[in-house]
Amino acid sequence: MENISSEDTIAAIATPLGSGAISVVRVSGPEAISSVNKIFKGKKELTKATSHTIHYGSIVNSDNQNIDDVLISVFKKPNSYTGEDSIEISTHGNPLIAQKIIDLLLSETVRIAEPGEFTKRAFLNNRLDLIQAEAVIDIIGARTEASLRGSRNQLDGLLSKKVRELREMLVNASSFVELELDFAEENLEFIGNKELINKINNIIDEIDALLYTYSFGRIMRDGVNVAIVGLPNVGKSSLLNYILKESRAIVSDIPGTTRDVIREEVSIGGILFKLFDTAGIRSSENEIEKEGVLRSREAVSNSDIILMIGDVEQSFSSNLFKDLGELNKQGNIIKVLNKIDLVEKTDIKSDVEVSAKTGQGIEFLLKLLKEKSFSNNGYSEKSAVVSNIRHYNCLKGAKDKLIIAKKSAENNMSGEFLSVDLRDAENSLAEIIGTVTSDDILNNVFSKFCIGK
Ligand SMILES: Nc1nc2c(ncn2[C@@H]2O[C@H](COP(=O)(O)OP(=O)(O)OP(=O)(O)O)[C@@H](O)[C@H]2O)c(=O)[nH]1
Ligand SMILES: [Mg+2]
Numbered sequence: 001m002e003n004i005s006s007e008d009t010i011a012a013i014a015t016p017l018g019s020g021a022i023s024v025v026r027v028s029g030p031e032a033i034s035s036v037n038k039i040f041k042g043k044k045e046l047t048k049a050t051s052h053t054i055h056y057g058s059i060v061n062s063d064n065q066n067i068d069d070v071l072i073s074v075f076k077k078p079n080s081y082t083g084e085d086s087i088e089i090s091t092h093g094n095p096l097i098a099q100k101i102i103d104l105l106l107s108e109t110v111r112i113a114e115p116g117e118f119t120k121r122a123f124l125n126n127r128l129d130l131i132q133a134e135a136v137i138d139i140i141g142a143r144t145e146a147s148l149r150g151s152r153n154q155l156d157g158l159l160s161k162k163v164r165e166l167r168e169m170l171v172n173a174s175s176f177v178e179l180e181l182d183f184a185e186e187n188l189e190f191i192g193n194k195e196l197i198n199k200i201n202n203i204i205d206e207i208d209a210l211l212y213t214y215s216f217g218r219i220m221r222d223g224v225n226v227a228i229v230g231l232p233n234v235g236k237s238s239l240l241n242y243i244l245k246e247s248r249a250i251v252s253d254i255p256g257t258t259r260d261v262i263r264e265e266v267s268i269g270g271i272l273f274k275l276f277d278t279a280g281i282r283s284s285e286n287e288i289e290k291e292g293v294l295r296s297r298e299a300v301s302n303s304d305i306i307l308m309i310g311d312v313e314q315s316f317s318s319n320l321f322k323d324l325g326e327l328n329k330q331g332n333i334i335k336v337l338n339k340i341d342l343v344e345k346t347d348i349k350s351d352v353e354v355s356a357k358t359g360q361g362i363e364f365l366l367k368l369l370k371e372k373s374f375s376n377n378g379y380s381e382k383s384a385v386v387s388n389i390r391h392y393n394c395l396k397g398a399k400d401k402l403i404i405a406k407k408s409a410e411n412n413m414s415g416e417f418l419s420v421d422l423r424d425a426e427n428s429l430a431e432i433i434g435t436v437t438s439d440d441i442l443n444n445v446f447s448k449f450c451i452g453k
Pocket of ligand 2 (some may be wrong): 250
C-alpha cells in the first residue's frame with residue numbers, strides 16, 4: 001500500500017478538553033522532531049535526542065516568552081505508535097496551554113490531525129492491521145469490563161490471527177485450482193474434486209463458527225437492549241428505578257404516567273444492559289399517550305430482550321403478549337409478575353415473581369436476564385470473537401462466495417468459475433484485516449475516532 005503519511009506532519013491534543021493533571025500534545029511525521037525543537041528550550045536539542053527518551057524544558061513563543069514547562073517524549077521511526085518520528089508533549093493540564101502549543105506548531109510545516117489519523121498512519125505503516133485499529137476505538141469506547149476484555153483480545157490479534165489462518169486455507173485451496181488452469185492443455189489434475197470440496201467445506205465451517213460468535217460479540221461490545229413493557233400501572237417504571245437504584249422515572253398510581261421512552265444503562269455482571277422503560281400499552285384517545293404507545297412499540301422492535309411486566313391485579317394482557325411476539329421475532333420474552341408483596345400467593349403464571357417495592361425476586365430476574373443474553377453460544381475468553389458488523393459482513397460475503405464455488409465444483413464446472421469465486425472470497429477476508437481496502441472503508445473506519453488518536 002502506498003505510504004501516504006510520508007509528507008505531512010500532524011499535531012493534535014490527545015487528552016480530553018478539560019482541566020486535569022496533564023495535557024498531552026501529539027505530533028507525528030517527518031518534521032515532528034525538528035518543528036517541536038524550534039519552540040523548545042531545554043538542555044539538549046531534540047533533533048539530537050535518541051529514541052524513547054524524555055526531555056525537560058519549556059515551550060517558548062517567537063518573543064521568547066515561556067508558554068509552559070513541559071516534558072517531551074521522543075520516539076523515532078519506525079518504533080513509534082504511528083511508525084513515524086513522533087513527539088508527545090506533556091504540559092500542565094490546561095487545554096489552553098495545549099492549544100497554544102498547537103497554534104505555535106501550526107505556524108511551522110505542521111497541520112492539525114484528522115480524527116484517528118495517528119492510528120491510520122500506524123495502520124498504513126503496518127504497525128497494526130485494520131482489525132486492531134478498530135480495536136483501538138473499541139478500547140476507548142468500552143463501558144464494561146467484558147467489552148474492554150473483548151477489545152483487548154482484538155488488539156492482541158486474536159481475531160486477526162484467525163482470519164489470516166482462514167485466508168491461508170483459502171489460498172491453499174485456490175492454488176490447486178490455479179495450477180490446473182495453468183496446465184489446462186496437459187489436462188493434469190492436481191486435486192480431486194472431492195478433496196477440493198472438502199477443503200472448501202472446512203473453510204465454510206470455520207467461518208460459520210466465527211459468524212456464530214457475533215451474537216455474543218455484539219453484546220460484549222454494544223450491550224443488550226431490554227424493553228420494559230406492559231399494561232399501564234403494573235410497575236414498569238418502579239422496576240427500572242429499583243434496578244438502577246435511583247428514582248430515575250416518575251412513578252405514580254395514575255395509569256399512563258410514563259409517556260416517553262426512558263433509556264438508562266446499567267452494568268450487571270460486567271455486561272452492559274440498555275434498559276428502555278416505556279409507556280404502558282393501551283388504546284388511548286390522548287394524543288401524547290398515543291405517541292408514547294407508538295414509541296413503546298418501536299422500543300420493542302429494537303430490543304434483544306423484552307421484559308413483559310404484569311401485576312397481581314391486572315395479570316398479563318394475553319393480546320398484548322401475542323402482539324409483542326409479532327414485533328420482536330427473536331421471541332426473547334421474560335414474563336415478570338410484579339407487586340407480589342400484595343398477595344400471599346397467586347395462580348398467575350410467569351417466569352419470575354418480583355416486587356419493585358420490596359426488591360423480592362429482582363436478583364433472580366437479573367440472573368434470567370444474563371442467561372437470556374447468552375442463551376445461544378459457547379463462548380470462551382481465549383477464542384476469537386466477532387463483535388464488529390463490518391467484520392461480520394465481510395465474513396458473510398466470503399462464505400457466500402465459497403458456497404457458490406462449492407456448487408461449481410460439485411457440478412464439475414470449469415476451473416475458471418471456481419477461481420473467480422475463490423478469489424472474491426479471499427478478497428473479502430483480506431478486507432477484514434485491511435490487506436486490500438478502498439479509501440471508503442478506511443475513511444469510514446477512522447472517522448469514528450476522536451482527534452488525537
Ligand atoms: N405494592 C406494590 N406497589 C407497586 C409495586 N411496583 C409499583 N407499585 C406501585 O404501582 C403504581 C404504578 O407504578 P409505576 O411504576 O408508575 O407503573 P408503570 O407501569 O410505570 O405505569 P405507567 O407508566 O403509567 O404505564 C405506583 O403507585 C407504584 O408505587 C410493587 O412491587 N408493589
Ligand atoms: Mg411508567
